[in-house]
Amino acid sequence: MKKFVALLLAALMAVSLFAGCGASGDEGTTPQTEATGSASGDEGTTPQSESTDSANAGSEAPALKIGMTGPLTGSTSEYGLAVRGGMEIAVEEINAMGGLQIEFRAEDDEADGSDKAVSAYNTLKDWGMQIFAGAVTTGSSLAIAAETVNDQIFMLTPSASAADVAMTGPNIYQMCFTDPNQGASAAELMAQEWPEAVIGVIYDSSDAYSSGIADGFLSKAEELGLNVAVDDAAFTADNKADLSTQVTQCKDAGCDMVFLPFYYTEAAQVLTYADTIGYQPTFFGCDGMDGILNVEGFDTSLAEGLVLMTPFDANATDEATVSFVTKFKENNDGKIPNQFAADGYDVIYALYDACVAAGIDGNTPAEEACQLLQEQFATLTIDGLTGKGMTWDENGMIAKDPAAVVVTDGVYVPLG
Amino acid sequence: MKQLLKNKNSRTNMITYLVVIVAYLIMQTLNSMDMLGSSVRGYLVPLCVYISLAVSLNLLVGICGELSLGHAGFMGIGAFSGIVIASLLKGTVQSDTLRLIAAMIAGGAMAGVMGFLIGIPVLRLRGDYLAIVTLAFGEIMKNIVGNTYVGVDDTGFHFAISPTKMRLGEGGKYFINGPLGATGVEKLANFTMGFLLVMVTLFVVLNLINSKEGRAIRAVRDNRIAAESVGINVTAFRMKAFVVSAFLAGMAGALFGLNYSAITATKFNFNTSINILVFVVLGGMGNILGSVISATVLYILPEAMRGLEDFRMILYAVVLILVMLFTWSPKFKEATAVFTGKIKGIFRPGKEAGNNE
Numbered sequence: 001m002k003k004f005v006a007l008l009l010a011a012l013m014a015v016s017l018f019a020g021c022g023a024s025g026d027e028g029t030t031p032q033t034e035a036t037g038s039a040s041g042d043e044g045t046t047p048q049s050e051s052t053d054s055a056n057a058g059s060e061a062p063a064l065k066i067g068m069t070g071p072l073t074g075s076t077s078e079y080g081l082a083v084r085g086g087m088e089i090a091v092e093e094i095n096a097m098g099g100l101q102i103e104f105r106a107e108d109d110e111a112d113g114s115d116k117a118v119s120a121y122n123t124l125k126d127w128g129m130q131i132f133a134g135a136v137t138t139g140s141s142l143a144i145a146a147e148t149v150n151d152q153i154f155m156l157t158p159s160a161s162a163a164d165v166a167m168t169g170p171n172i173y174q175m176c177f178t179d180p181n182q183g184a185s186a187a188e189l190m191a192q193e194w195p196e197a198v199i200g201v202i203y204d205s206s207d208a209y210s211s212g213i214a215d216g217f218l219s220k221a222e223e224l225g226l227n228v229a230v231d232d233a234a235f236t237a238d239n240k241a242d243l244s245t246q247v248t249q250c251k252d253a254g255c256d257m258v259f260l261p262f263y264y265t266e267a268a269q270v271l272t273y274a275d276t277i278g279y280q281p282t283f284f285g286c287d288g289m290d291g292i293l294n295v296e297g298f299d300t301s302l303a304e305g306l307v308l309m310t311p312f313d314a315n316a317t318d319e320a321t322v323s324f325v326t327k328f329k330e331n332n333d334g335k336i337p338n339q340f341a342a343d344g345y346d347v348i349y350a351l352y353d354a355c356v357a358a359g360i361d362g363n364t365p366a367e368e369a370c371q372l373l374q375e376q377f378a379t380l381t382i383d384g385l386t387g388k389g390m391t392w393d394e395n396g397m398i399a400k401d402p403a404a405v406v407v408t409d410g411v412y413v414p415l416g
Numbered sequence: 417m418k419q420l421l422k423n424k425n426s427r428t429n430m431i432t433y434l435v436v437i438v439a440y441l442i443m444q445t446l447n448s449m450d451m452l453g454s455s456v457r458g459y460l461v462p463l464c465v466y467i468s469l470a471v472s473l474n475l476l477v478g479i480c481g482e483l484s485l486g487h488a489g490f491m492g493i494g495a496f497s498g499i500v501i502a503s504l505l506k507g508t509v510q511s512d513t514l515r516l517i518a519a520m521i522a523g524g525a526m527a528g529v530m531g532f533l534i535g536i537p538v539l540r541l542r543g544d545y546l547a548i549v550t551l552a553f554g555e556i557m558k559n560i561v562g563n564t565y566v567g568v569d570d571t572g573f574h575f576a577i578s579p580t581k582m583r584l585g586e587g588g589k590y591f592i593n594g595p596l597g598a599t600g601v602e603k604l605a606n607f608t609m610g611f612l613l614v615m616v617t618l619f620v621v622l623n624l625i626n627s628k629e630g631r632a633i634r635a636v637r638d639n640r641i642a643a644e645s646v647g648i649n650v651t652a653f654r655m656k657a658f659v660v661s662a663f664l665a666g667m668a669g670a671l672f673g674l675n676y677s678a679i680t681a682t683k684f685n686f687n688t689s690i691n692i693l694v695f696v697v698l699g700g701m702g703n704i705l706g707s708v709i710s711a712t713v714l715y716i717l718p719e720a721m722r723g724l725e726d727f728r729m730i731l732y733a734v735v736l737i738l739v740m741l742f743t744w745s746p747k748f749k750e751a752t753a754v755f756t757g758k759i760k761g762i763f764r765p766g767k768e769a770g771n772n773e
């Protein structure tokens with residue numbers, strides 16, 4: 001009996017190996033044109049893609065293939081799943097409108113900065129992806145960015161915020177603020193609103209996002225002559241379970257303003273601990289802080305008076321946000337979307353608008369789409385959930401107004 | 417040759433080399449005929465890296481009997497020193513291959529030196545201290561590299577462990593940029609170098625195992641007191657195995673680092689170490705060909721299961737557990753013995769199938 005089970009298992013393993021390969025191949029070949037589309041995407045041979053175009057001239061254009069990678073499993077899966085959720089809603093809406101159809105596929109990159117990320121991207125490439133709407137995390141994006149430059153695939157990342165990502169190549173654009181810019185605007189805002197504050201900075205030195213913002217903030221603060229009393233209260237991903245030392249350090253230095261450029265899970269800890277030791281400075285967060293009011297088991301009254309710079313507010317009452325939040329909750333077991341989901345949603349709409357304007361459809365080879373989209377994004381202006389009148393500079397970095405809000409009675413209220 | 421094949425050890429070794437060479441030739445032919453998809457082409461180099469990591473760890477775990485939980489730490493040292501060396505040599509050495517080889521040797525040497533330094537106090541102890549220390553070492557390395565800033569500008573080479581202490585001038589370039597890791601790395605690695613790395617690793621490990629040193633190392637593993645009593649210097653032989661293993665891991669790391677345009681220190685964490693250890697354990701401790709095969713299968717498996725979407729990592733874990741249960745169950749071993757006996761019987765007619773070794 002065991003022998004039989006063992007054999008069965010071995011057979012299953014073997015089958016699953018091939019099934020995995022087969023599945024990706026199958027999906028790519030449903031309409032014949034897509035298979036040829038992917039081949040031209042791989043090799044970049046123009047003659048082949050021309051023959052595809054002429055073959056398809058009579059038939060209806062296949063769906064535009066947009067791929068995304070992000071952490072869908074593991075400790076950072078929250079961000080990847082949020083982006084995917086946001087993107088899926090946008091794709092559903094666009095496909096329901098008729099006209100240009102989008103085929104969307106998300107692959108898991110496990111937030112890895114090397115082999116897993118590249119192989120997730122390669123899987124999408126084999127599938128015939130024309131436009132890349134990833135990756136979610138900075139590390140993965142950096143590893144993939146150079147690949148997209150080689151392959152000439154347009155990349156618009158929803159949330160990879162390091163400046164290096166956009167600087168990798170001319171075909172790479174960002175939907176979120178770059179870290180140094182966000183740090184600098186935080187410093188400007190503080191200089192404007194709290195010029196006398198004694199400032200403490202706590203950051204995660206093992207995280208590119210957090211240290212990027214802190215770095216940008218500190219250099220701008222020096223320039224503006226802000227009074228930064230604590231600039232070395234760093235922690236790493238390995239010891240973030242307890243941030244009491246860093247909070248105490250700020251308290252002892254007499255800081256009445258604490259800058260927290262990291263994600264809300266750690267921020268919730270900081271706020272809770274500060275409350276237990278009776279320390280009540282003004283806490284100041286960045287876009288990663290959005291979501292703090294929805295942390296399970298967190299007493300939201302502790303977040304009263306918290307200032308944060310977020311492009312997205314799930315409690316906003318404008319029509320677009322309300323409809324997005326409702327749909328997201330329906331699809332995701334009642335989860336409230338954070339700025340990652342909103343960024344994902346905006347990415348798909350930005351790509352859609354640009355594709356419609358440039359006449360890109362499922363038949364356009366990836367290289368050609370990449371060229372056309374670069375021309376489009378130079379002049380494109382988008383109104384989305386995360387900002388109005390968003391434009392991109394020549395490096396591919398976004399320009400949108402940093403909106404600061406204060407948590408008052410459990411909701412965001414615009415600062416000022 | 418015939419004499420060589422009669423010896424069971426050298427026969428197994430020949431099979432190991434043959435399997436690797438044949439696999440390389442098949443993949444290379446398919447690649448040159450453009451029959452591989454991008455994802456399969458993408459696996460080739462990391463696969464070679466993981467195979468050499470598994471083989472080098474097997475030298476330590478299977479042959480020397482020491483548990484190391486920080487193999488990824490050595491890999492990381494190799495990766496980052498390899499990247500720095502390759503970038504520094506950019507102006508002076510023209511050939512990409514030579515630069516890659518120099519980077520790999522430098523990466524290996526750095527890892528080897530670190531291994532030696534750790535080994536001095538730890539390998540004198542009995543018990544599982546090596547496991548504890550290597551575990552800590554891997555984590556320390558990850559955090560140090562994650563806070564290291566290395567770069568050049570017009571004024572020369574810069575090194576700092578805090579971003580505020582390091583400001584490069586105009587046109588300066590970071591090799592390692594703290595938590596962002598190494599970015600904008602020139603991709604020098606290719607499949608042929610990966611294959612050569614596997615061959616070098618196999619050559620070093622297999623020859624070491626079957627040499628005088630190898631027998632001494634195994635003697636230390638099997639019975640330390642008996643080995644000491646016949647005059648074997650226990651610490652020295654364990655050290656040899658440890659340093660060789662670290663050196664090979666460093667080389668593999670350098671190749672890995674130079675295969676991607678960006679790499680972060682967090683890649684070389686505890687999980688990666690355990691992953692490599694899983695390859696070794698499931699392939700069979702002390703079984704080199706087993707390590708090669710299990711590294712291949714277990715590296716490809718989660719990638720091949722991408723069709724299962726969100727369930728793939730769960731299934732990967734389930735597969736690992738089942739493989740562990742079944743390959744180690746006596747019933748399964750009996751079954752495979754009967755099976756291999758039958759196959760051998762086909763090649764040697766006239767003998768009873770079950771009677772072969």
